[in-house]
Amino acid sequence: MTAAPRSCDLLVTGDLIFTLDAADRVLGDGAIAIVVRAIADIGPAVQLRARWAPARVIDGRGRLLLPGLVNAHNHTPLMITRGMIEDIGFAPMYTPGIPQGHWLSEEDAYALSCLGMYEMLRGGCTTVVDYYRYPGACARAAADLGLRAVIGGRVHDADPAALADGRYDYSLAVGAASLRENAELIERWNGHDEGRIRCDWAPHAPDTCSDDLLREVRRLAEAHGGNVHTHLAQLPQEVAAVEARCGLTPAQLLDRLGLLNDRLVAAHCIHLEAADIALCGRAAIAVAHAPIGNAKGGRIAPILELQDAGARITLCTDTMSGDMIEAMRWTIAMQRIRRQGNVLDARTVLDWATRAGASAIGLGDLVGTLEIGKRADIILLDGRAPTVAPIVDGYGVLVHSASGHDVDTVIVDGRVVLAGGRPTLVDGDAVVVRAQAVAAALWQRAGRSTLGAKDGMRDA
Numbered sequence: 001m002t003a004a005p006r007s008c009d010l011l012v013t014g015d016l017i018f019t020l021d022a023a024d025r026v027l028g029d030g031a032i033a034i035v036v037r038a039i040a041d042i043g044p045a046v047q048l049r050a051r052w053a054p055a056r057v058i059d060g061r062g063r064l065l066l067p068g069l070v071n072a073h074n075h076t077p078l079m080i081t082r083g084m085i086e087d088i089g090f091a092p093m094y095t096p097g098i099p100q101g102h103w104l105s106e107e108d109a110y111a112l113s114c115l116g117m118y119e120m121l122r123g124g125c126t127t128v129v130d131y132y133r134y135p136g137a138c139a140r141a142a143a144d145l146g147l148r149a150v151i152g153g154r155v156h157d158a159d160p161a162a163l164a165d166g167r168y169d170y171s172l173a174v175g176a177a178s179l180r181e182n183a184e185l186i187e188r189w190n191g192h193d194e195g196r197i198r199c200d201w202a203p204h205a206p207d208t209c210s211d212d213l214l215r216e217v218r219r220l221a222e223a224h225g226g227n228v229h230t231h232l233a234q235l236p237q238e239v240a241a242v243e244a245r246c247g248l249t250p251a252q253l254l255d256r257l258g259l260l261n262d263r264l265v266a267a268h269c270i271h272l273e274a275a276d277i278a279l280c281g282r283a284a285i286a287v288a289h290a291p292i293g294n295a296k297g298g299r300i301a302p303i304l305e306l307q308d309a310g311a312r313i314t315l316c317t318d319t320m321s322g323d324m325i326e327a328m329r330w331t332i333a334m335q336r337i338r339r340q341g342n343v344l345d346a347r348t349v350l351d352w353a354t355r356a357g358a359s360a361i362g363l364g365d366l367v368g369t370l371e372i373g374k375r376a377d378i379i380l381l382d383g384r385a386p387t388v389a390p391i392v393d394g395y396g397v398l399v400h401s402a403s404g405h406d407v408d409t410v411i412v413d414g415r416v417v418l419a420g421g422r423p424t425l426v427d428g429d430a431v432v433v434r435a436q437a438v439a440a441a442l443w444q445r446a447g448r449s450t451l452g453a454k455d456g457m458r459d460a
């Protein structure tokens, strides 16, 4: 006798399901049953339809299902500089003449963060690491739009006003304020919504934090658990400043202070000597690689050497275009140029953007693959889009040809948060209009008018 179907909250079907599990299973005409926030069953649609009585069905005919993408390093309030910083500078904190983080109000940060979160969601990112000033605003934006997020503060004691002029003025007051902000973030947001929002410590960089401040962050992070997020060897100015301060490379400094370990998620890792690469590898740090930012800055991180040495690689868009598929493609292209050969393939970078990325930021038990027991973070791509045909092994066309804009539905924690390319929990148009208004005011303060007016509409 056949057992009566069990009830589930959501049944999602699809022409192909790329599980990215250890067996690398790809299911044709498959389905996923979701109970509350988690995947309760996955397999052939015909079997799941018999086993489950869903409250709701998403008919994924013509759709391709994948685990949600993991974007391991961003600062969404810095959307304020997007489209400008790429041509006039590098990291905004080091660039004069543009809106600076310390000019933002908390509501400005929230408006910009909503824009960044919306864009990443639109491109299929379900898990986002984000840290900046007003981290509570970043957490609130992720919570409101429905993403999974790891949020940190921006801990530093170098005065940002001096830094934009190339000077390092370490200030106890600046350090204390940034520590307090990160601590308040953790207190208020860590564990929010059954752990959908998690918070960590995030010292900005080895040059913008004094030794004493980095020691204090290590102490606090050990008590907190979780990861420590930072920038490492991002640019020559950082390397020179650390060398001048203590005679060490940035990686050596973090090692000496007890921060270079398998809990560190270090963005960039561009300007590393061979000894630094070995050191980072031995410490098994996670590297958040930003291929598009690297390329636009003119130098590519040695991620394959870092991986060979023992580091774990994750990918990020770092507040450039939030399309992780584009970032995967750039990663391959940049490494092939750097190493002058076919050194990296689609399946590897897709793993970095899903399973390995989730694992590196401490979420490997929760997300990163489509398997029973994991949280239901699923993206549906339009399998009829010309960009995803023809499908042979699937991985190749997804990485080398697809676009984030092929994503039409996103599910996080079993909840549909993007449908038909539109966010379901907020008004997407209002998010864009509000961010434009914030940008217009801040760029005006920097001495530059914007084409989009303060009310968010383009001038006639």
Ligand SMILES: [Zn+2]
Pocket (backbone or CB within 6 Å): 073, 074, 075, 231, 267, 318
């Ligand atoms: Zn960054």
